[in-house]
Amino acid sequence: MSATLKTLMQRTLELVLTLFVSVVICPTASIAQSRTIKYIVPLAPGGPNDTVARMVAEQIGRDGGPTLVIENRPGAGTVIGTEQVARSLPDGNTLLMAAGSFVVNPHLKKLNYDPLTSFEPICYLAESPQMIVVPSSSPFKTLGDLITAAQQRPGALTIAANGPATTQHVQIEALKFATRANITFVPFPGDGPAMNSVLGDQVSAAALDYATASAQLKAGTLRGLVIGSNARIPELPDVPTFSESGIKDTEWAGTFGVMAPAKTPQPILEELIGWFSKALQSPDLRKKFANLSVFPKGQCGSDYGAIVRKQYETFGRSIRATNFKID
DSSP states (O other), X not given: OOHHHHHHHHHHHHHHHHHHIIIIIOTTSOOTTTOEEEEEESSOTTSHHHHHHHHHHHHHHHTTOOEEEEEEOOOGGGHHHHXXXXXXXXXXXXXXXXXXXXXXXXXXXXXXXXXXXSEEEEEEEEXXXXXXXXXXXXXXXXXXXXXXXXXXXXXXXXXXXXXXXSHHHHHHHHHHHHHTOOEEEEEESSHHHHHHHHHTTSSSEEEEEHHHHHHXXXXXXXXXXXXXXXXXXXXOTTSOBTTTTTOTTOOOEEEEEEEEETTOOHHHHHHHHHHHHHHHTOHHHHHHHHHHTOEEOOOBTHHHHHHHHHHHHHHHHHHHHHTOOOO
């Protein structure tokens, strides 16, 4: 065999080995142009979680990132869709829209996943403060009015919310426990039906995401008694926080985040974080969020993981303190 042929064969072998390493050993070189990512929303289409997921996915596509295809997998209080992602290959091809129940369900039922160990945090996308609202014709002008009436007439008042076993449900039970207010929780399959019940005077009050209630608040058909943010929001300057209403250390918010299965390689996580972070900086997306009445966040990676752990621990304390159970 000639020296020239040997050299050519050696270079060919080196090239093949290089390609092997780049494809097999380092499959995470780029997911932007080569992949379609399944983005699981564990809730029905049309709600705030679904809308936020679609808005972010569209922005990532416009930014030149990977194609994110939304797949709605509702059921069992978000458990079905969440478990699907937990069982998916950790290759960056399947992501989860983590709703508020992500940190509630593990305290209430036996699951095949753990929110703190079965997932890798990508980004905290946005949140929408939750509120307690009443019809504009209601005699209750403040949260104090509602609580006092519930204390004086045990069981006579009702409060609607998405439920059961949701963040709103747990928060309502914690508020009742803290104030000794005997008000009956009425579950509905989503914020929309709960809002319709309070608009129709079927219940005394409702706990809703600001994103759901904002249009009716602006129209004057609903009155906000309290908002779950840590400070008043400019859009509702006359609605006090829980702290201002005498309920300390209390914040209520609908949360929107994105998770990947545990053990997803760090290079893939970093690239995903980059795409989601870039999308959240887009003025167009922020304008759409504002129109939806949700507020962008942007904590990613370990920072988002710390937020999830804090939320998990907070809800756990509330559930244990109130002896909260589901049938």
